[in-house]
Amino acid sequence: MAQEMNEPAMNIIEQSQVAPPQGSLPSTITPLTFLDIPWLLSRHARRIFFYDFPFPTTHFLQTALPILKHSLSHTLQHFFPFASNLILPPHPHVPYIRYLEGDSLSFTVAESSPADFTLLTSDSPRDSYDWQPLAPVLPSQRTSHDGTCEFPLMAIQVTMIPNSGFSICVIFDHVAGDGRTLHHFMKFWASVCKAKGDLDFPCSMPLPLYDRNIVKDPKGLMHVYMQDLRNSALLTKQFRGVLRGVYTDKVRATFIFSSEQAQKLKKWVSLKCNGSRTLHISTFVVTCSLIWVCMLRSEQKEKEGNNEPGNIGFSADCHNHPQFSLPSNYFGNCLIPLITRLKRGELVEQNGIVAAANAIEKKIRDFKSDALRWAETTMSDIRGLRKSGQSLVVIVGSPKLTAYNTDFGWGKPVKSEVVNLDSVGTVSLSDCRDQEGGIQVGMVLERIRMNNFTSILEEHLSHVAVLD
Secondary structure (H helix, E strand, O other): OOEEOOOOOOEEEEEEEEOOOOOOOOOEEEEOOOOOHHHHHOOOEEEEEEEEOOOOHHHHHHHHHHHHHHHHHHHHHHOHHHHOEEEEOOOOOOOEEEEOOOOOEEEEEEEOOOOOHHHHOOOOOEEHHHHHHHOOOOOOOEEOOOOOEEEEOEEEEEEEEOOOEEEEEEEEOHHHOOHHHHHHHHHHHHHHHHOOOOOOOOOOOOOOEOOHHHOOOOOOHHHHHHHHHHHOOHHHOOOOOOOOOEEOOEEEEEEEEOHHHHHHHHHHHHHHHOOOOOOOOOHHHHHHHHHHHHHHHHOOOOHHHHHOEEEEEEEEEOOOOOOOOOOOOEOOOOEEEEEEEEEHHHHHOOOHHHHHHHHHHHHHHHHHHOOOOOHHHHHHHHHHHHHHOOEEEEEEEOHHHOHHHOOOOOOOOOEEEEOOOOOOOEEEEEEOOOOOOOEEEEEEEEHHHHHHHHHHHHHHHHHHHOOO
16 A cells, blocks of 8 residues: 655755756757657656765765766767657657757756665665656646647766765656667666766767668558557657655566576577477566566466466667668667467466467577567557556666676666666666676566565476586
């Protein structure tokens, strides 16, 4: 049962705006592509990075903060959409991103004296609310007299935990770009910061590419998606910020799958397949299968529910798909949402992981054959699934984004994870800080269900641990 709770002591030191250097950019319109439009349905994404900094707040403000802000300003010169606004004009016009001279993003500096840095960065279950005060809120939308709405696309909060460390938390609108775009921005900012803002220092990160002409739309999906949005009146939706001050008995936990565990699980699944048509059981496939099964079993439903559908959603990266072939520095979304469904009974039985792996692998194989196979119904499928109340596990993030390579000059992050995992069934995947080839899994569940999930996960992993 939700109940009010006291906000942790948070001292706001500075609330400012950071913009690209004055006169460095002309006013610019960045069109959206059909790959961007479905993300108008999504929540804002929030990613946090924790860094060691065993010094007082005054030392941070005098030495680190000026470099962080200066390097951010110069980074925004190249990643200007994050300082821009999403423009939602009235029908029949299409949304777009607009940068005007003087546009900027909200930048908050705070101090949280009572916070325990070790607890905040722990893998063990902890109160899911603990990270919420460290996360920024996007400024409110603005609406003009003709009904055009403007939405800021990014805000950043830096929070100091005195004599321990600090966090950098970014909230951004997914319609501007995918995880690859965000981490490109973060690593570029980090590299400029690490060079102490020296713009003559050779940067290994490529500049972003904004050419929308390279995104082909052979099926006319932009028209399909826009019509879908207008029919559902979603273009007038209100984007909400972080809900603060409400407590539920949920905990956040992090699980680390080592490379050795992943290889043994792949071997176990392959052996169980017994010559089935499954072509490629990847680390991603077995990880998602294990999570999907453990999540469903942790619900501890009665057998009568075994005929109910169980769904898992994840996004496939299109950059290297032959139908797109976009460069890695392309700024924008290049993901296709995919949904796989099986009966709950198939997933919770003894060989549920094998059934899950076969279903997920087949969906990925079909995607590789035709990336746009299900694209025409993507938005209606997502909306329908949300309304249906069916079981849904959503996988976000990817180890390939190498979040732990984001070094601002204070070393690799102590911890990095997606913040907004409190939606039912949302699970994040990331690379590991200290284990090459491992996968970091983050989730938020009710305390009792997290205990169930952990026990079931350990049980499954113990079965494959004995494999040579």
